[in-house]
Amino acid sequence: MTWTIAPEPFDSPVAAALWRAYYTEVSDRWYVLHQGHRTEPGELERGVAADSGAELAPPDGQLLVARYDGEPAGSAGVRLLDATTGELTRVFLYEGMRGKGGATLLVTAAEDAARTLGARHLVLDTRSDLIEARALYARLGYTETEPHNDDTYAEHWFRKSLDGQERPERVN
Numbered sequence: 001m002t003w004t005i006a007p008e009p010f011d012s013p014v015a016a017a018l019w020r021a022y023y024t025e026v027s028d029r030w031y032v033l034h035q036g037h038r039t040e041p042g043e044l045e046r047g048v049a050a051d052s053g054a055e056l057a058p059p060d061g062q063l064l065v066a067r068y069d070g071e072p073a074g075s076a077g078v079r080l081l082d083a084t085t086g087e088l089t090r091v092f093l094y095e096g097m098r099g100k101g102g103a104t105l106l107v108t109a110a111e112d113a114a115r116t117l118g119a120r121h122l123v124l125d126t127r128s129d130l131i132e133a134r135a136l137y138a139r140l141g142y143t144e145t146e147p148h149n150d151d152t153y154a155e156h157w158f159r160k161s162l163d164g165q166e167r168p169e170r171v172n
Contacts, residue, residue, distance in 0.1 A: 091136075
């Protein structure tokens with residue numbers, strides 16, 4: 001069984017299916033935790049439709065798709081926020097693909113893509129309930145920092161130098 005990771009157009013059917021699966025999972029997790037029910041179907045459709053992923057298109061972004069034995073298994077995206085800052089986003093693996101090393105490969109490939117775009121460091125945000133994501137980022141050398149955005153659902157912000165020079169202060 002082998003992993004491959006390659007660029008994918010943000011608007012391909014594969015990218016759309018992965019976005020829908022990602023959005024459904026994170027939305028449902030939030031609603032179950034905070035309101036005791038899954039995402040309402042209409043709200044889910046509006047949320048999926050509201051974010052096309054166009055910011056992940058070259059020349060300022062890149063969407064990557066991981067395949068396991070040729071089958072789509074996950075995604076990760078990067079986009080430039082400015083000339084040297086990239087944002088890591090949409091890191092996702094289908095549940096059945098987790099625990100097989102794909103997340104590390106995806107994030108590493110996204111870091112390489114960010115470097116190619118000119119980024120010297122990556123930032124990202126996540127939530128408290130996404131424990132697996134926070135553990136992955138810490139394990140891969142991301143340091144928790146002060147907020148870099150005002151996203152309504154963001155509760156943790158991370159940063160990583162891509163050139164080994166930057167050492168952000170850790171937030172406790």
